[in-house]
Amino acid sequence: MAERGTAEGRVAVIGGGPAGLMAAERIAEAGFGVDVFDAMPSLGRKLLMAGRGGLNITHSEPLERFLERYGAGRPRLEPMIRAFSPEALRGWLADLGQPTVVGSSGRVFPQAFKASPLLRAWLRRLDGAGVAFHPRHRWLGWDADGALAFTGPTGRQRIQASATVLALGGASWPRLGSDGAWVGVLEAKGIAVSALRPANCGFDIGWSAVLADRFAGAPLKPVVATFAGEHRRGECVLTRTGVEGGLIYAFSAALREAIAGGGGATLILDLMPDHSPAALEAALARPRGGRSLATHLKRCGVGAVQAALLREGAGPADLADPAAIARRLKALPLRLIAPRPLAEAISTAGGVAFAELSPSLMLRALPGVFCCGEMLDWEAPTGGYLLTACLATGRAAGQGVARYLAADRVPAA
Numbered sequence: 001m002a003e004r005g006t007a008e009g010r011v012a013v014i015g016g017g018p019a020g021l022m023a024a025e026r027i028a029e030a031g032f033g034v035d036v037f038d039a040m041p042s043l044g045r046k047l048l049m050a051g052r053g054g055l056n057i058t059h060s061e062p063l064e065r066f067l068e069r070y071g072a073g074r075p076r077l078e079p080m081i082r083a084f085s086p087e088a089l090r091g092w093l094a095d096l097g098q099p100t101v102v103g104s105s106g107r108v109f110p111q112a113f114k115a116s117p118l119l120r121a122w123l124r125r126l127d128g129a130g131v132a133f134h135p136r137h138r139w140l141g142w143d144a145d146g147a148l149a150f151t152g153p154t155g156r157q158r159i160q161a162s163a164t165v166l167a168l169g170g171a172s173w174p175r176l177g178s179d180g181a182w183v184g185v186l187e188a189k190g191i192a193v194s195a196l197r198p199a200n201c202g203f204d205i206g207w208s209a210v211l212a213d214r215f216a217g218a219p220l221k222p223v224v225a226t227f228a229g230e231h232r233r234g235e236c237v238l239t240r241t242g243v244e245g246g247l248i249y250a251f252s253a254a255l256r257e258a259i260a261g262g263g264g265a266t267l268i269l270d271l272m273p274d275h276s277p278a279a280l281e282a283a284l285a286r287p288r289g290g291r292s293l294a295t296h297l298k299r300c301g302v303g304a305v306q307a308a309l310l311r312e313g314a315g316p317a318d319l320a321d322p323a324a325i326a327r328r329l330k331a332l333p334l335r336l337i338a339p340r341p342l343a344e345a346i347s348t349a350g351g352v353a354f355a356e357l358s359p360s361l362m363l364r365a366l367p368g369v370f371c372c373g374e375m376l377d378w379e380a381p382t383g384g385y386l387l388t389a390c391l392a393t394g395r396a397a398g399q400g401v402a403r404y405l406a407a408d409r410v411p412a413a
Contacts, residue, residue: 012161016043019373019394020167026398051115073378170348198345202244284322360400
């Protein structure tokens with residue numbers, strides 16, 4: 001796509017992900033010129049990566065339940081999500097020529113399932129609205145005169161914008177552009193930023209070499225996980241260092257905080273959720289003759305991965321007692337010792353404190369500068385909640401910019 005030249009006095013949107021593009025769309029619709037800057041060679045890279053296995057863009061559950069997924073962030077996010085609800089988001093996608101479908105789990109996907117058709121259609125719409133795109137422009141902050149400073153293909157540049165939207169993401173998947181470098185820039189301006197932490201992440205356990213070598217990458221399904229009184233059924237994957245996957249991500253915020261507070265967290269797994277304890281114990285108590293334990297477990301419906309987990313950390317007495325084996329299969333304790341690094345996480349917790357922002361997402365200390373998306377201090381599980389909130393906050397920031405600039409146009413009485 002051809003790059004238009006920047007013009008002084010246009011709005012600068014820094015960050016070409018979903019939040020930034022939505023902000024740009026709302027600002028352009030209000031009649032203001034917009035320039036979108038992104039450090040990467042192309043826009044929407046994290047969106048494209050998220051859509052590799054099917055772009056889960058929102059969820060079809062009732063709105064009240066949907067809003068509960070944002071936990072402590074709900075009070076600040078709720079007005080923006082109600083203004084751009086999952087249903088409204090689906091209508092917006094349809095207007096882009098990207099109708100949606102609801103999966104068996106209630107998750108909502110574009111009918112094409114991929115992110116690339118959506119991104120192409122969206123960029124065409126923005127281009128037609130006069131939005132200019134400037135890839136390979138890394139934001140450095142503000143210079144001594146208050147202008148935006150960038151390094152770009154032609155070297156250092158400065159832009160004097162009429163308003164600025166920061167949509168720089170968190171610090172997960174930094175190779176796609178969201179590296180958290182903005183934290184120091186804002187903190188130098190006195191803006192409070194909650195520490196960035198991994199969200200929707202895997203956890204380390206410290207498997208034995210045998211389990212790590214033989215079963216890394218093995219799926220574990222279905223299982224029921226329990227932590228802090230909450231039970232969830234789903235699936236996860238063993239890694240060389242621990243566990244990851246959708247079921248683990250659903251607990252990741254609580255697990256992360258428990259580890260931070262006490263040095264570890266114990267997740268309980270029911271490895272045989274479709275078998276009652278009594279039926280499982282009865283099957284295991286049958287005489288096994290000369291069969292090995294592995295063969296006996298297999299005859300009782302215990303898979304190789306479950307059997308490996310059963311043996312992990314178990315003593316000889318545990319493995320000789322059918323009742324003890326059944327109890328362990330129905331309530332296997334996994335001691336998690338650390339979340340995986342932030343760069344590996346699907347999303348980021350922490351960010352710009354909401355106390356620093358007006359209801360329109362403008363930084364109170366920096367009039368004319370708005371923030372949106374994952375760089376704000378909120379988190380949510382996977383399932384469409386992340387993208388919905390990014391789009392809703394981008395829309396709110398764009399509307400805030402439009403109101404801010406429109407107020408400047410009103411002559412003094």
